[in-house]
Amino acid sequence: DLQLSSRVQAIKPSPTLAVTNKAAELRAAGHDIIGLGAGEPDFDTPDHIKNAAIEAIKTGQTKYTAVDGTPALKKAIINKFKRDNGLDYEANQILVSSGGKQSFFNLALAILNPGDEAIIPAPYWVSYPDMVLVAEGKPVVIETSAATRFKITAEQLEAAITERTRLFVINSPSNPSGMAYTLDELKALGEVLKKHPHVMVATDDMYEPILWTGQPFCNILNATPELYDRTFVLNGVSKAYSMTGWRIGYAAGPAKVIGAMKKIQSQSTSNPASISQAAAQAALDGSQDCVGEMVKAFKERHDYLVEALNTLPGVECLKGDGTFYVFPSFHQAIEAADGVSNDVELAEKLLQEAGVALVPGSAFGAPGHMRLSFATSMDILKEAVSRLQNALK
Numbered sequence: 001d002l003q004l005s006s007r008v009q010a011i012k013p014s015p016t017l018a019v020t021n022k023a024a025e026l027r028a029a030g031h032d033i034i035g036l037g038a039g040e041p042d043f044d045t046p047d048h049i050k051n052a053a054i055e056a057i058k059t060g061q062t063k064y065t066a067v068d069g070t071p072a073l074k075k076a077i078i079n080k081f082k083r084d085n086g087l088d089y090e091a092n093q094i095l096v097s098s099g100g101k102q103s104f105f106n107l108a109l110a111i112l113n114p115g116d117e118a119i120i121p122a123p124y125w126v127s128y129p130d131m132v133l134v135a136e137g138k139p140v141v142i143e144t145s146a147a148t149r150f151k152i153t154a155e156q157l158e159a160a161i162t163e164r165t166r167l168f169v170i171n172s173p174s175n176p177s178g179m180a181y182t183l184d185e186l187k188a189l190g191e192v193l194k195k196h197p198h199v200m201v202a203t204d205d206m207y208e209p210i211l212w213t214g215q216p217f218c219n220i221l222n223a224t225p226e227l228y229d230r231t232f233v234l235n236g237v238s239k240a241y242s243m244t245g246w247r248i249g250y251a252a253g254p255a256k257v258i259g260a261m262k263k264i265q266s267q268s269t270s271n272p273a274s275i276s277q278a279a280a281q282a283a284l285d286g287s288q289d290c291v292g293e294m295v296k297a298f299k300e301r302h303d304y305l306v307e308a309l310n311t312l313p314g315v316e317c318l319k320g321d322g323t324f325y326v327f328p329s330f331h332q333a334i335e336a337a338d339g340v341s342n343d344v345e346l347a348e349k350l351l352q353e354a355g356v357a358l359v360p361g362s363a364f365g366a367p368g369h370m371r372l373s374f375a376t377s378m379d380i381l382k383e384a385v386s387r388l389q390n391a392l393k
């Protein structure tokens with residue numbers, strides 16, 4: 001009998017990838033499936049970024065690089081933090097990894113001991129709790145609802161912190177809710193964190209530019225600069241530049257922990273792909289017009305989809321602040337549907353009967369909701385809405 005570690009038995013495969021795979025299987029079997037499960041932009045990677053990669057291949061940038069990233073890419077990241085976020089970092093405070101997922105994974109392994117608590121507001125990106133579990137930490141989930149636009153309050157954060165709390169994770173704009181914290185809301189959370197110096201903070205800014213609140217992007221360090229010595233800013237090029245396949249993410253924070261994360265990476269994957277690093281540098285250093293064009297399209301689709309979803313029976317959808325997801329409540333639709341008692345069963349039914357793939361909210365710690373990705377064309381969205389309309393009647 002082949003024995004598996006307790007570590008791997010504690011986690012589950014990514015449910016969002018599972019939905020995408022299920023949809024692909026049904027499609028391969030000849031079914032007409034609309035996938036609204038995808039966590040990636042539908043746009044092509046911009047040409048100037050691709051060309052930088054081609055140039056990197058041609059000029060022999062095809063060997064190992066420094067584990068923590070090429071000096072040129074790290075410089076581009078430092079400049080980006082200065083330019084866009086007003087944050088100052090030295091090169092030894094930056095680690096480039098194979099995607100934002102690896103950045104968080106390295107962080108969890110670098111700071112958590114068995115039983116250490118990591119506070120994760122729900123709805124959360126599906127991977128945080130499982131990565132904490134791999135590190136043998138304990139995810140402590142704070143629940144929210146549409147009433148607070150899926151954001152936690154300072155009181156909730158205060159109540160969740162214990163002596164064992166090692167990390168607080170915040171993701172704004174959020175996958176899956178699409179909501180962003182305001183500067184004042186972040187300040188209120190920052191005030192709580194100031195009182196608990198043993199708590200480190202991870203701000204996951206992966207969706208930074210995909211925002212339409214009319215206010216500039218801000219993270220918890222902008223709100224509470226006093227947290228600089230224990231905050232990690234996680235970001236990457238996957239979503240902003242439609243570069244999910246290139247696998248480049250980066251982290252910035254206190255040199256001691258960044259160094260520990262680098263040590264872990266040096267014994268697992270080493271450097272991220274050299275060619276992808278050249279492409280990421282071009283993305284960060286180049287014109288940002290391509291980002292604006294994508295965001296404009298996302299906003300149009302968002303506006304359409306929110307309005308359309310609110311016309312469906314049993315579905316309620318808040319307007320989001322950014323990202324390419326909406327996270328409507330299907331509570332009433334679940335009650336009304338035959339033979340269905342929860343969001344997972346309803347998602348299954350909608351996939352089988354309407355040919356629409358959505359991700360059930362329980363995957364994100366918020367049962368009764370569904371995550372719909374609008375990283376797909378307007379025509380496809382319209383067809384999806386009409387199928388859902390029929391199925392929910």
Ligand code: PLP
Pocket residue numbers: 039098099100101102125171174175204206236237238244247248249
């Ligand atoms: N953080 C959030 C909130 C995400 O939604 C994702 C991707 O889905 C990531 C991080 C990781 O992105 P990647 O590893 O593809 O760079």
